[in-house]
Amino acid sequence: MTNEIFKSLSEILPQITGFIYPNEIEIHWGMLIVVYPYITGVVAGAFILASLVKVFNVKEVQPLYRLSLLTALSYLLVAPLPLLSHLGHPERSYEMFLTPQPSSAMAMFGFVYAWYLMAVLLLEIWFVYRTDLIAWAESESGPMKWIHKVLSLFSKDRSEGALAFDHKALKTITIVGIPSAFLLHGYVGFIFGSIKANPWWSSVLIPIVFLFSAIVSGVALVILLYMVITPLTGGKINMKCVDKAVDFLFYAVIVDFSLELVDFIHRVYQSEEEIKILSEMVMNKLFMSLVIIQVLLGMILPLGIISVTKIFKRRFSLNEDLRKMLYFISVLLIQFGIFATRWNVVIGGQMFSKSFRGLTTYKMEIGGIEGLLYALVLLVLPIVILTVLLKILPPWKEMKGEGNGKELTGEAPLGGMHAPEA
Amino acid sequence: MDGRRKFLRNALAFLVSGSALGGVLKILPSSALAKEASRTGKWYGFGVSVDKCIGCTRCVEACKTENDVPKEPFYFRTWVERYIIRKDGEVIVKAVETKPEGVPESASDREVLRSFFVPKLCNQCADPPCVQVCPVGATFQTKDGVVLVNEKTCIGCRYCIQACPYGARYLHPETRTADKCTFCYHRVSQGLLPACVEVCPTQARIFGDLNSGASVMARFRRMNKIHVLKPALNTEPKVYYAGLDGEVR
Ligand code: SF4
Ligand code: SF4
Numbered sequence: 001m002t003n004e005i006f007k008s009l010s011e012i013l014p015q016i017t018g019f020i021y022p023n024e025i026e027i028h029w030g031m032l033i034v035v036y037p038y039i040t041g042v043v044a045g046a047f048i049l050a051s052l053v054k055v056f057n058v059k060e061v062q063p064l065y066r067l068s069l070l071t072a073l074s075y076l077l078v079a080p081l082p083l084l085s086h087l088g089h090p091e092r093s094y095e096m097f098l099t100p101q102p103s104s105a106m107a108m109f110g111f112v113y114a115w116y117l118m119a120v121l122l123l124e125i126w127f128v129y130r131t132d133l134i135a136w137a138e139s140e141s142g143p144m145k146w147i148h149k150v151l152s153l154f155s156k157d158r159s160e161g162a163l164a165f166d167h168k169a170l171k172t173i174t175i176v177g178i179p180s181a182f183l184l185h186g187y188v189g190f191i192f193g194s195i196k197a198n199p200w201w202s203s204v205l206i207p208i209v210f211l212f213s214a215i216v217s218g219v220a221l222v223i224l225l226y227m228v229i230t231p232l233t234g235g236k237i238n239m240k241c242v243d244k245a246v247d248f249l250f251y252a253v254i255v256d257f258s259l260e261l262v263d264f265i266h267r268v269y270q271s272e273e274e275i276k277i278l279s280e281m282v283m284n285k286l287f288m289s290l291v292i293i294q295v296l297l298g299m300i301l302p303l304g305i306i307s308v309t310k311i312f313k314r315r316f317s318l319n320e321d322l323r324k325m326l327y328f329i330s331v332l333l334i335q336f337g338i339f340a341t342r343w344n345v346v347i348g349g350q351m352f353s354k355s356f357r358g359l360t361t362y363k364m365e366i367g368g369i370e371g372l373l374y375a376l377v378l379l380v381l382p383i384v385i386l387t388v389l390l391k392i393l394p395p396w397k398e399m400k401g402e403g404n405g406k407e408l409t410g411e412a413p414l415g416g417m418h419a420p421e422a
Numbered sequence: 423m424d425g426r427r428k429f430l431r432n433a434l435a436f437l438v439s440g441s442a443l444g445g446v447l448k449i450l451p452s453s454a455l456a457k458e459a460s461r462t463g464k465w466y467g468f469g470v471s472v473d474k475c476i477g478c479t480r481c482v483e484a485c486k487t488e489n490d491v492p493k494e495p496f497y498f499r500t501w502v503e504r505y506i507i508r509k510d511g512e513v514i515v516k517a518v519e520t521k522p523e524g525v526p527e528s529a530s531d532r533e534v535l536r537s538f539f540v541p542k543l544c545n546q547c548a549d550p551p552c553v554q555v556c557p558v559g560a561t562f563q564t565k566d567g568v569v570l571v572n573e574k575t576c577i578g579c580r581y582c583i584q585a586c587p588y589g590a591r592y593l594h595p596e597t598r599t600a601d602k603c604t605f606c607y608h609r610v611s612q613g614l615l616p617a618c619v620e621v622c623p624t625q626a627r628i629f630g631d632l633n634s635g636a637s638v639m640a641r642f643r644r645m646n647k648i649h650v651l652k653p654a655l656n657t658e659p660k661v662y663y664a665g666l667d668g669e670v671r
Binding site: 029 | 492494495496497498501503512514515516517542551553554555556557559575576577578579580581583584585586587588589590591592595596597598599621641655671
């Protein structure tokens with residue numbers, strides 16, 4: 001084990017430029033810590049999209065409501081995995097709960113996570129699905145009946161009063177949920193932003209940039225999933241809904257882009273001690289992932305595509321299939337862009353020496369716990385979980401709803417109750 | 423309308439509680455680790471005379487032996503940097519390897535303006551960011567001002583390594599926990615000197631109690647113009663440098 005570490009570190013030696021402190025050769029937070037903020041970002045973003053329906057009454061995106069909640073849950077369940085696996089001693093992680101150090105941002109992870117999972121997501125999903133669960137449990141047989149019965153926590157009440165309470169509860173949870181989603185991801189940003197030793201991270205803007213990039217990634221991912229899943233289940237993509245969601249995504253990308261631009265201008269204009277090494281890093285080590293993938297392919301190109309679509313949609317009523325394809329490309333590009341953003345923050349922050357005199361390099365492993373394969377597993381795992389969740393808690397009737405602003409009704413055989421309204 | 427008002431109210435409450443939390447986070451470490459409090463009792467510090475160091479790296483070797491630091495050149499509790507500043511303003515820095523042939527030739531080069539060695543080690547900051555960020559309290563500060571890592575409770579998250587502005591920490595490849603200079607706490611607490619101080623042939627390194635009025639350490643601080651590394655970060659380093667060049671970071 002140690003020999004492998006020595007070997008891979010020796011391979012980095014010839015690639016070091018300038019002077020770095022001798023302890024800085026090893027990049028300590030690798031691929032797993034790139035995956036972690038990406039995943040929590042999707043959680044926060046998907047939840048914010050769901051809140052659009054509930055709090056801000058955006059009826060058009062109703063078909064995405066349950067899908068975004070389930071997406072948020074699938075990703076949230078995976079979120080602790082990369083953190084746990086990168087520890088030197090995962091078996092001691094419980095110490096973070098038993099003897100948390102109040103001044104440490106990282107120590108709060110468990111509490112923020114537990115709060116978000118228990119008090120927000122699970123609760124909201126339960127209330128959304130409660131009446132459906134009861135109906136399913138009544139109409140089905142076999143193991144599914146029991147799964148749904150247990151999931152409904154054996155509640156049976158479908159009276160007017162109970163439904164009214166569901167609505168109220170949902171509203172309250174969402175209202176608590178929005179700041180919680182902000183907290184969840186803003187907090188992840190703070191873990192980096194509060195490190196005064198590292199000028200690449202240390203910025204008050206970082207938590208806010210994280211938040212908006214979270215919204216971007218979550219919304220884009222839900223749109224992507226919707227566009228893939230709907231045809232697979234034999235449904236028809238509701239373009240009104242996608243148009244609206246893409247609209248929202250468009251503004252989120254613009255805000256995100258402007259924030260990062262402000263950060264960039266600020267740094268260059270202030271031009272402090274570290275500016276030389278940071279620009280050297282951006283031009284040499286991060287050129288591909290930052291300038292090309294994050295900014296050009298992940299932001300400017302999709303913004304361009306979406307604006308063109310918007311303009312031509314109005315003027316020439318752009319063909320629906322073409323629109324679908326353009327949207328699809330955009331959200332896909334945005335996903336890669338956001339992943340590159342996480343990469344640039346996490347890895348970039350460790351490539352330059354704190355002596356500001358040199359750069360080290362990141363060597364990607366293929367196998368092993370810090371390797372590419374494991375990271376891919378972690379990225380695919382939420383999709384697997386989502387597939388299972390979609391089986392147990394099917395959101396189809398809502399996803400196939402018209403979403404044209406009128407009240408959605410459920411399918412008659414499945415209970416025929418109203419979808420929870422905003 | 424009602425919902426919106428409720429939302430605003432909640433948002434406000436969230437912001438207020440959020441900033442209160444932030445305030446607490448800020449205050450906590452400085453009050454818990456108040457530097458002034460330890461003005462009674464021992465409060466250890468370290469002195470480095472830059473001009474006395476000849477770059478022999480006996481300190482580095484002694485440290486590695488004394489503290490079981492892996493021999494590989496990726497792990498150092500202390501190391502020596504060599505600075506060569508050329509007439510055209512170019513600054514060349516190298517970490518001096520523990521073998522003599524690692525020392526670059528430069529004395530004969532006419533373009534060299536000045537050249538010197540700078541020993542580095544954990545600054546045992548009075549207000550240590552590494553302690554502030556450790557999620558489990560495995561990194562802590564002793565009453566006499568030494569920052570230590572408890573390798574029984576360290577979870578190996580490496581947050582402290584990120585938070586140290588001086589590159590003083592590494593993850594020990596065998597214990598998988600954070601590690602760094604301890605001022606040789608095991609020796610110091612028995613009245614001995616740290617190993618590096620003991621072996622330094624030119625007395626470029628000195629160690630002592632900052633609170634004592636009559637000691638090598640006190641004399642060092644009286645007789646020299648003192649500087650610390652990266653003072654702007656407000657970590658209050660307790661490794662004091664005499665004759666430090668402005669190029670050193
Ligand atoms: S030099 Fe680094 S490791 Fe040592 S006390 Fe200061 S912050 Fe901690
Ligand atoms: S690596 Fe160990 S000592 Fe450092 S912050 Fe993590 S738990 Fe604390």
